[in-house]
Amino acid sequence: MSERSSTRRSGLEWFSSLPACVLLLAVVVFATGSDLHNRMLQLGDVLWQDYYQLRADPELPRCDPDIDVEAEIARRMQESSGGGLISDLIEPDALDPDTLRQSIEGARQRCADRHATFESLQGRMTPALVAYRQVELAMADVVALGLSSQRYLLALLLIICAATATFKRHHIAMRGMETQLDHKVSFFLQTIANIMLLLSSWFYRQQAHAGGGIVTLDKEILHDVWIVGFLFLSLVSCYRLFRPPAGLPVQGNLGHALLSVPLYTTMCLISGSYFAFLGHSAGIGIYLDKMMELSDMFLNIGLYVWVGMMLKHTRLARLVFDIFRPWRMPPELLAAVAVAVAAIPTAYTGASGIFVIAAGAVIYAELRSAGARRQLALAATAMSGSLGVVLRPCLLVVIIAYLNREVTTDLLFGWGIWVFLLTVSVFLLVSMTLNRQGTFKLAPWRVALPASLAAARSLLPYALIVIGVLLVYSYLLDVSMDEFSAPRILPVMMLGILIFESIRSRHERRLRPEDEEVEALEPRIRKATNETTGEIGALLLLFGLSVSLGGVIERAGVMGLFPESFASPWMAMALMVCVLVMLGMIMDAFGAVILVSTTVATIAYQSGIDPVHFWMVTLVAFELGYLSPPVALNHLLTRQVVGEDEVRAALAEGDTFYQRHERILMPLIVMGISLVLVAFVPLLVYL
Structure with a gap:
């Protein structure tokens, strides 16, 4: 491709994605600006005591601190006896000179204190404070603009x-x-x-x-x-x-x-x-407007997708897989490891579909390069975000605890660890039994361990970047990494990693200018943002109409067809599982949680199902719904990021029915077994 045509294509790509890039950067800037402003308020209070009182110019009190008490008493006594407003409101005998003297002296003392405070504040208005205050108030305006x-x-x-x-x-x-x-x-x-x-x-x-x-x-x-x-x-x-x-x-x-x-x-x-x-x-418009009430959450979804697309254009995922390659794991075992490791970033994104869009292409490519069959790689990619939604600090769990006072985040995350271990174990069991097509033999640890440690050393610069960003946010902005701060911290981390890789590979570009691995910073950010734009549009519009469809279900009274409670918790749980899986098939996680909180949850509680147990079942059922035909949203998202050609090629592989449809059947088996165990085994314990 000629340089002119390449430049023209770059301009067209920025034309389509630059507005989205500006909006996403604005979200990060406004959120970080809020952190910076809070830190400036804390620092101001350290440098100047009672800084909150110095944020505005003090006003001169209008009262008189040198008032003549005796003259004021005489004036008021005269007014009370000679007519006027005071005499109309108060009986003459009700005015006692001693009581009046105490009141006036108290008012004079308070006035004197106010004047003393004013003079003290005036004396502390140094040029340094005024300059600092101007910057802090300007930052406050930026934060207010961001919130509005x-x-x-x-x-x-x-x-x-x-x-x-x-x-x-x-x-x-x-x-x-x-x-x-x-x-x-x-x-x-x-x-x-x-x-x-x-x-x-x-x-x-x-x-x-x-x-x-x-x-x-x-x-x-x-x-x-x-x-x-x-x-x-x-x-x-x-x-x-x-x-x-x-x-x-x-x-x-x-x-x-x-x-x-x-x-x-x-x-x-x-x-x-x-x-x-x-x-x-006006129904759809009303429900889309309700979506705006959770605007910060949906903006965070856009940031997570952007982070995933930037991750795709780094070497980070490949370097992580390099740690496991020396062990020469069977593809089935490597797929289980990849799904387990992917649960950690999924916990920060809050929904499996978001992570599939963000990092699915990377996971699929790495599994294929490690020798995994297309069907297995597609199955693992579709499930890559399914196991982490129960782990801390998943935003979805936080929303559940916010909407339901019967549960707390500590209880949900505590049981979520056990659910995560269960699903990982089931995935590994199914992968190593139904999917295994070769012998299970790892490389000798004496050979694999040194090579694995050597590969891990290449991650040290990335670890330093991550730690550096966390330290900056922690010590300079007093912000730690959690489900609320991750959306604004992760883009900064990824930009830092892209800058580092671009600097490191500058001399490599001279030798291999056509190699995408050593691509310059601008093309990486442009391509990542260009991919982000289409993914965000597809996902957010789907989420918005999912909220509207939830409104149809609510208004149609579908949930009202169920009784208020069931005599048998077993029957109630069986019905709940079916309903929750179907909701997972047609709605996004956040909209479905809101709908379930107002309808199905109450029926479950009144039927004797423990609230924490119910919500663990809900999360697993949603994930099964996202993997279940005919919609199978996570599989659609996988095809979206992997490409039609790979899915079409996978359909031509395999000798048996299971092998030809492994990408669909394996996730259904894993999540189906997990759901049955999570739903019914606890009933044997607490009933």
Whole structure:
């Protein structure tokens, strides 16, 4: 490729992803600015005692500290006896000179204290304090701007990324668009769905004005952003409808074409038709607006995806796998190790689907390079985020504890460790029995251990970067790594790693300019952000319509069909398992948790099921739902990041039915066994 064409392609990539990059950086800057501002307040209080009183210029008290007490007593006594306001309110006999003297002397003393405080503060207004205060107050304005703009940032990010995903044909669907019929059906229905979103947002705006209430400026701007955004999204899908990619075959059938329709489109058509039938055309717009109430959480999802895409363009994952390569593990054992290790970063992302998008491509590539079959690698990739949602500090568990007072994060995370060990054990057992196609033989430890330790030394610079960033946040900003701070710390870590790799490989680029491993910093960030944009658009739009679909389930009274409680906890648990798995198949984790907290959870508690037990079952059931056909969201996300060609090649592998469908059957067996054990074994203990 010529330098001019390469530069042109780079410009086009930035044109599509630069706005999203700016928005994501703004989220990091605003969040870090809040940490910095808190630290500045603490430092100000250390340098200047009572700094909180010095943040504003002191005002001169209006009272008189030198008031003549006796003259004031005489004046008030005269007013009480001669008529006026005081005489109207107080009986003359009620005024006692001694009591009045005590009151006036107390007021004079308080006034004197206020004047003394004023003079003290005035005397402490040094030029250094004034300069520091100006910087701190400016930072406070930045933090306030960040807090007030979170909803706008999320709405803009969703619209920009959704339009990019639409233009790139990157939305999550049951199958890709392979024929012209697939393209036409998919984009025709996408256009209808986007117009539904536009009309619902318009009707929601009209409803807000017709209600007689006061529509704030912030709300008005958000309404306009949604309307303009969905109009733009409708135009993009309509443009793509009439501009199919070149080279698509004409042949196709309607059944396959309907499977190529994005999931968000199907959810939108269902919920939009339901609300329109009820005469509640603003329904989708209302539920999308509710999504804004959790804007910080959904913005964090975007940051996690960005982190994963930057991770994809580093050597870090390969270096981690290098530690295990000297042991010459069978691919089945290596897959179990990869899934177990992936649980740790999953605990910080909060949902398995997010991690599959963020790091699934890296895990798949490393397993394939280690000799794993495509079917096994696809199964492990789909499950790579399924085991960590019960570990500290998973945000999903924090939300469960916030919505349900019957449980605490300590209890949930405590039992979550045992659930994690159980699922890892089941995965290893299934992998080494049903999947094993060779002998189980590791390299001698005398040979493997030194090589493994030598490989681990290459991770030392990365460890120093991670520790350095953590120390900066801990000592300079007083922020430790947890489920709340991870979204803003991890991007800084990944940028630091990318900078380090670019500096280290500068001399290598001169020898191997075509090698992507030694690519410069700008192309890595550009490509990572470009990939992030499409993934965020596909995921956030799916989450938003999932919330709307949850509203349909709630309004339709589906949960009301169940009794308030069951006489048998065993029967209740059996039904709960089925319901929770089905919810996992059609809803994202965060929306499903909110719905379950208000409906199914109460039935479970009243049926004698322990609350902690119920929520452990819920988390495992959701993960089984994400891996279960016909939707199998985690498998769709895996195909999204791995590519259609790899999935198609995997279907041609294997001699037996199980081997040909191992990527689907293995996760179902592992999570199905785990769910049965988690759901019913504890009942034997506490009933």
